Amino acid sequence: MSVSSNDSSSPSVEPVTPEQSEQRDRPNLSDVTELKALSSADHRIPESLPRRRKPPEVSYSGKAYRWNREKYSRQRRFIDIWAFVLKLMGARWLYTKSWSYRGGVSDAKKAARRQALAIWIRETLLDLGPTFIKIGQLFSTRADLFAAEFVEELSKLQDRVPAFSYEQVATIIQQDLGKSIEELYRSFDPIPLAAASLGQVHRAQLHSGEEVVVKVQRPGLRKLFEIDLQILKGITRYFQNHPEWGKGRDWLGIYEECCKILWEEVDYLNEGRNADSFRRNFRGEDWVHVPRVYWRYASPRVLTLEYMPGIKISHYDALEAAGLDRKELAQLGAKAYLHQLLNDGFFHADPHPGNIAVNPDGGLIFYDFGMMGQIKPVTREKLLDTFFGIAQKDGDRVVKSLIELGALSPADDMGPIRRSVQFMLDHFMDKPFEEQSVGAISDDLYEIAYDQPFRFPATFTFVMRAFSTLEGVGKGLDPDFNFMEVAKPFAMQLMTNGNSPDGGLLNELSRQAAQVGTTAFGLPRRIEDTLDKLERGDIRVRVRSTETDRILRRISGVNMGTNYTLLASAFTVSATILLVNHLYWIAGIVAVAAVVSGIALIRLMMKLDRFDRMP
Numbered sequence: 001m002s003v004s005s006n007d008s009s010s011p012s013v014e015p016v017t018p019e020q021s022e023q024r025d026r027p028n029l030s031d032v033t034e035l036k037a038l039s040s041a042d043h044r045i046p047e048s049l050p051r052r053r054k055p056p057e058v059s060y061s062g063k064a065y066r067w068n069r070e071k072y073s074r075q076r077r078f079i080d081i082w083a084f085v086l087k088l089m090g091a092r093w094l095y096t097k098s099w100s101y102r103g104g105v106s107d108a109k110k111a112a113r114r115q116a117l118a119i120w121i122r123e124t125l126l127d128l129g130p131t132f133i134k135i136g137q138l139f140s141t142r143a144d145l146f147a148a149e150f151v152e153e154l155s156k157l158q159d160r161v162p163a164f165s166y167e168q169v170a171t172i173i174q175q176d177l178g179k180s181i182e183e184l185y186r187s188f189d190p191i192p193l194a195a196a197s198l199g200q201v202h203r204a205q206l207h208s209g210e211e212v213v214v215k216v217q218r219p220g221l222r223k224l225f226e227i228d229l230q231i232l233k234g235i236t237r238y239f240q241n242h243p244e245w246g247k248g249r250d251w252l253g254i255y256e257e258c259c260k261i262l263w264e265e266v267d268y269l270n271e272g273r274n275a276d277s278f279r280r281n282f283r284g285e286d287w288v289h290v291p292r293v294y295w296r297y298a299s300p301r302v303l304t305l306e307y308m309p310g311i312k313i314s315h316y317d318a319l320e321a322a323g324l325d326r327k328e329l330a331q332l333g334a335k336a337y338l339h340q341l342l343n344d345g346f347f348h349a350d351p352h353p354g355n356i357a358v359n360p361d362g363g364l365i366f367y368d369f370g371m372m373g374q375i376k377p378v379t380r381e382k383l384l385d386t387f388f389g390i391a392q393k394d395g396d397r398v399v400k401s402l403i404e405l406g407a408l409s410p411a412d413d414m415g416p417i418r419r420s421v422q423f424m425l426d427h428f429m430d431k432p433f434e435e436q437s438v439g440a441i442s443d444d445l446y447e448i449a450y451d452q453p454f455r456f457p458a459t460f461t462f463v464m465r466a467f468s469t470l471e472g473v474g475k476g477l478d479p480d481f482n483f484m485e486v487a488k489p490f491a492m493q494l495m496t497n498g499n500s501p502d503g504g505l506l507n508e509l510s511r512q513a514a515q516v517g518t519t520a521f522g523l524p525r526r527i528e529d530t531l532d533k534l535e536r537g538d539i540r541v542r543v544r545s546t547e548t549d550r551i552l553r554r555i556s557g558v559n560m561g562t563n564y565t566l567l568a569s570a571f572t573v574s575a576t577i578l579l580v581n582h583l584y585w586i587a588g589i590v591a592v593a594a595v596v597s598g599i600a601l602i603r604l605m606m607k608l609d610r611f612d613r614m615p
């Protein structure tokens with residue numbers, strides 16, 4: 001990472017250009033240099049601290065962002081956000097109308113329009129700033145809620161936003177830690193190593209000599225979140241009450257989930273605690289590294305971490321140049337995730353390639369612990385139950401465990417959902433389990449969930465996203481990589497070593513044997529199942545009686561007959577009065593109405609007579 005400044009007395013913070021930003025994610029040989037720097041500790045950090053900074057208010061594209069300031073006007077945000085929502089609703093309405101397009105509504109054209117809308121949404125979210133960038137990134141995991149084009153476009157939402165000034169960095173550190181940068185750090189690089197929507201990362205050195213990075217939060221972020229989330233609550237309520245969009249969707253629940261995640265992300269003390277827990281979970285493993293937190297230099301908006309550089313896991317050329325085995329790294333990545341999920345129940349919920357690096361010994365370094373997922377032991381038990389259900393292609397068991405997991409909200413009629421799950425099990429289980437791709441499985445699941453009156457909870461979608469992202473990372477490193485293959489021994493170990501809820505596979509089998517035994521002595525299994533389904537309301541019994549039908553039809557016919565009689569009488573009386581008053585034309589029209597009502601009455605009477613004569 002180059003650290004340079006043209007004017008040491010008054011250097012200005014340059015926003016990272018798209019080229020520089022892209023450079024970070026492309027295979028980059030300079031990463032190897034970075035590793036050498038780690039071993040020799042000869043990187044240069046400017047000794048003198050800059051005094052004046054000019055806040056860069058333009059983005060990489062040269063565009064000024066209205067949100068990039070310390071103070072926000074509630075009214076302005078209200079107008080900007082509602083303008084976006086109204087435009088979105090208008091665009092959506094227009095895009096679904098065939099008459100507005102001369103070219104017609106072929107599927108390809110519809111998809112192209114949806115794609116154009118998705119691109120516009122992504123760009124506008126970037127314009128609307130950090131809250132919306134983060135929400136867009138969160139929604140990019142929700143293929144159960146949004147169509148594929150939108151999810152794909154949102155997943156490209158990278159927070160390439162302007163860095164904020166060194167002056168602002170210095171003020172935040174002084175306000176939060178009560179000391180100036182000079183007092184706290186021997187040196188401090190004014191140019192950020194990375195700048196994202198929520199904060200930026202600077203290299204620094206402590207007076208005790210330790211190399212560190214300082215993560216500083218964007219000024220005014222909490223205020224912006226407060227304003228935006230309040231406005232969004234109003235919008236969410238509107239959507240929830242909308243007759244079409246609110247149907248079957250818990251938008252308020254989704255809003256609450258987003259709020260929880262966003263507030264957790266802006267608390268750097270929480271991120272520090274997460275980093276510590278994560279390191280503790282891997283303390284026995286020398287192949288996973290987590291930067292140490294310097295708690296004396298930490299606050300909700302400032303986090304000082306051990307400097308731990310490495311080659312980004314997606315920089316394949318640099319990895320090869322450093323003599324690292326890509327296949328092995330792919331396995332390690334998957335192993336690290338299975339360890340987190342199955343052993344610890346605490347996992348990194350954002351494993352994009354920018355957050356994982358490799359050190360010279362081939363160990364994995366994890367960054368950014370702002371978004372973590374947690375799976376409680378009881379949830380793990382249910383997950384295992386789901387696993388058994390999938391293995392046995394038992395749709396009932398899968399749905400039941402998913403309900404217990406909170407992954408499915410029980411609906412009045414679970415029949416269609418159960419049938420969809422069973423259909424998926426019958427189809428995707430055609431292939432052996434280890435040949436499945438996580439991406440394909442989650443796509444199937446989301447396809448089932450989309451348009452159904454249930455939603456997956458955030459944890460579940462995080463796990464699926466973490467797995468599919470990781471699968472992508474693994475396949476990039478090693479085209480033959482198969483996540484399921486790596487997962488299988490882990491799952492088998494869990495099932496057989498007593499960690500499983502029921503004490504292992506043998507216990508599970510004996511439990512099932514006992515169950516079968518009980519059923520054999522009692523009612524046949526199918527009757528039991530049917531009674532279960534009846535109790536759950538999955539089976540609807542339709543009782544039809546011809547006699548009741550006949551009576552109902554007759555009652556309804558008699559009702560109609562009364563109406564026609566009334567109409568015919570009213571029209572006849574009116575026509576007579578009009579005739580007496582010499583209003584011949586109107587009288588004629590009303591008389592025709594009276595005749596029509598009379599004919600309808602006669603036809604109805606004949607129909608009723610036919611019904612009565614039917615056996």
Ligand SMILES: Nc1ncnc2c1ncn2[C@@H]1O[C@H](COP(=O)(O)OP(=O)(O)OP(=O)(O)O)[C@@H](O)[C@H]1O
Binds near residue numbers: 201308309367369370
């Ligand atoms: N301890 C560290 N040592 C070396 N580099 C680090 C360290 N922590 C972070 N970085 C670098 O800074 C980048 C951004 O860090 P991090 O992801 O924690 O910030 P962020 O503001 O949460 O960014 P984003 O929202 O994009 O994930 C990392 O990708 C990594 O290159």
